[in-house]
Amino acid sequence: MATAYERIADDLRQSIRTGQLAPGDRLPSEAKLADQYRRSLPTVREALRVLQAEGLLIKDHGRGNFVRRPRTFVQRTNTRHQWEKDRAREPLTKRASTGATEHDTGLEMPDLVFHAAYREVKATAELAKAFGVDEGTDLVERSYRTRYRVETAPFTLVTSYLVRDLVKENPDLLDETKEPWPGGTQNQLYTVGVELGRIEERVTARPPTSEEAEELELPPGTAVLALRKTSFDINGRAVEISDVLLPGDRTEMIFTTPLERW
Amino acid sequence: MATAYERIADDLRQSIRTGQLAPGDRLPSEAKLADQYRRSLPTVREALRVLQAEGLLIKDHGRGNFVRRPRTFVQRTNTRHQWEKDRAREPLTKRASTGATEHDTGLEMPDLVFHAAYREVKATAELAKAFGVDEGTDLVERSYRTRYRVETAPFTLVTSYLVRDLVKENPDLLDETKEPWPGGTQNQLYTVGVELGRIEERVTARPPTSEEAEELELPPGTAVLALRKTSFDINGRAVEISDVLLPGDRTEMIFTTPLERW
DNA sequence: GAGTGGTCTAGACCACTGT
């Protein structure tokens, strides 16, 4: 025998799946649902919580509970890497027009708001291992967030690390007022003589920390996609590491793997 | 001013982060916590629910609340595709020894339990579009689940589609007792004269449906990684489509993108 | 101000786990 809140949840879920409750519709108020199902208010609220965790429902304080609309996805491809590499040696005028994010999303620069911050940090054990350097080595940490101009929440948080010694020849790379750098990281590395040979991306899904949930304005129960990108130069040395955080409920990542011919 | 349950959650979260409460530790009973914080039981339970959603806590009915242990990850790479292609034309003896899952996880065949089911279905609008065929075209649907012998829950659910006409020349491909097919899908396709040229994988994170949560034995609040894999032959035709469902809390996907030299 | 969801209480009873 299912519990009372499960039965209410099942019933409402059914109404949503059949379209009896359409996306955007407001549900009856919690008090009315309690009456309807002859259950107490907390029990009804428990049922709604289940549906919220399944992504079927949006709760809006003071307004009501609404059937969630299908999500619009932001895409992120791995073909962006080759695209960025091809442009890294192009003249400034060409590089300035669009970046890799625009390549992925089809949006234009003016649609996006970009924010960057720089910091010098010492390599943690984990980062030192990933870079193949000693713990405590000087790193440059750059934090980015990018959002649509029309929205308040960013759709990516990026924390990027470079070994300081590698980039010290180009002081512009340590100047946060120079961001967004036209042409992106691969062009930045080109200015200090580095060519990338391979990019590795490790992807996991996990619940956001409370801080991350707040910054990305994630509804409760939404996971984040955590992507650890490591860029290797043509000699196989790790030269840049980025931790990218993407809201799981509106990001689609597309990876294309070419195969060698028989 | 934070709410009561938030303050309790913050306090416990702090204890966990500092290690005052170590992974595997049991928390005081909910009644004791209620006493301690001078709050009602439901308020304490609300706080614990927050921590559970953050993946910091495991609730175990009748036993207690426990600090969650760090998760052990199952890895899934995209280098598996080239690896599988290289083996697709090898003799049976070599193909039989290990499959792509073993390549990724480092496990041996005897560690894994494999289950397959076959069904003939008509192409939905969505699948028809992805295959570039007419809606209603005959497809073969194969469902797999793979789990560790020592665990009860599978770590992948796979639903794979092939166009029936493409594989009808080899009747073994329609026989579910022949699974796991030594050498995997790429060898199966080789038997009907298909060579793969490119594989595209689209990854999203979303909350599981109630059915999926049950089948994967996911704790509440855990997301699934949903991967739509499309295999294209050397002429760019989609020949196989797989929907792969992975538990988000213990899967790491690794994608390597090689870059062309300047 | 009326209507909505959000927080909190005090307590009852049930279900699961271990001894």
Add this chain to the structure above:
DNA sequence: CAGTGGTCTAGACCACTCC
């Protein structure tokens, strides 16, 4: 059996939204 978490109730008061 004792101790734990899971479900459910009836009701109070607060915070937000919209008219």
